[in-house]
Amino acid sequence: AQKVTQAQTEISVVEKEDVTLDCVYETRDTTYYLFWYKQPPSGELVFLIRRNSFDEQNEISGRYSWNFQKSTSSFNFTITASQVVDSAVYFCALSEANFGNEKLTFGTGTRLTIIP
Amino acid sequence: KAGVTQTPRYLIKTRGQQVTLSCSPISGHRSVSWYQQTPGQGLQFLFEYFSETQRNKGNFPGRFSGRQFSNSRSEMNVSTLELGDSALYLCASSPQGGSLNIQYFGAGTRLSVL
Numbered sequence: 001a002q003k004v005t006q007a008q009t010e011i012s013v014v015e016k017e018d019v020t021l022d023c024v025y026e027t028r029d030t031t032y033y034l035f036w037y038k039q040p041p042s043g044e045l046v047f048l049i050r051r052n053s054f055d056e057q058n059e060i061s062g063r064y065s066w067n068f069q070k071s072t073s074s075f076n077f078t079i080t081a082s083q084v085v086d087s088a089v090y091f092c093a094l095s096e097a098n099f100g101n102e103k104l105t106f107g108t109g110t111r112l113t114i115i116p
Numbered sequence: 117k118a119g120v121t122q123t124p125r126y127l128i129k130t131r132g133q134q135v136t137l138s139c140s141p142i143s144g145h146r147s148v149s150w151y152q153q154t155p156g157q158g159l160q161f162l163f164e165y166f167s168e169t170q171r172n173k174g175n176f177p178g179r180f181s182g183r184q185f186s187n188s189r190s191e192m193n194v195s196t197l198e199l200g201d202s203a204l205y206l207c208a209s210s211p212q213g214g215s216l217n218i219q220y221f222g223a224g225t226r227l228s229v230l
Contacts, residue, residue: 033216043204044120045221091159095215103172104149104215106159 002027004094006107013082014115021077021110023092029053031097034068034075039089039109048090051075079112087114118143120209120222128228134195137225141188141209147171148190149219150182153204162205165190166213194227202229 003026037045150162161174165184208219
């Protein structure tokens with residue numbers, strides 16, 4: 001069964017600091033996809049990134065970067081020079097490629113607070 | 117392009133009643149998935165509809181049901197409400213079926229059961 005663990009329940013950092021959100025996953029499949037979503041106070045989940053299990057390249061998008069390491073089953077997310085607008089709950093999620101039976105499994109989320 | 121629209125945003129019901137939530141996906145998206153979010157259980161997958169057919173379902177009792185119309189709009193129904201059904205219900209749409217695809221979420225319907 002697939003599982004996602006986000007051990008950090010809450011993180012607070014001062015604006016402009018860098019912060020890393022951890023995500024560890026479990027799956028028996030060799031083919032799977034990993035996601036990060038952001039949930040601001042308004043409630044909707046905002047898609048940030050999708051990664052498939054065959055692509056271990058790290059990715060950078062502006063102040064955001066992701067480190068995918070299959071050897072440790074981790075898919076960590078770093079925000080550089082954090083801003084108050086980054087305050088939100090961040091979810092890591094996993095979907096195994098079982099055609100017709102794919103389900104998105106979310107971690108419990110990390111609440112990030114950026115202190116001005 | 118308009119995003120995913122969920123109505124109503126807030127709902128208050130009493131135990132034993134039933135409720136229907138509505139979701140309008142992004143234009144052109146054929147898949148609609150529903151999720152329940154609670155402080156205790158987190159985000160849990162309810163079911164997915166694709167081209168008017170239930171494609172997949174999570175581990176929820178039969179009181180939770182849904183349907184999808186020919187215009188891809190979807191409704192979720194919960195019968196015989198229990199206190200534990202109080203939650204934020206999120207709907208997500210994607211162009212194709214399956215959770216490997218990027219899903220675009222609505223702002224949710226917050227249901228309170230008294």
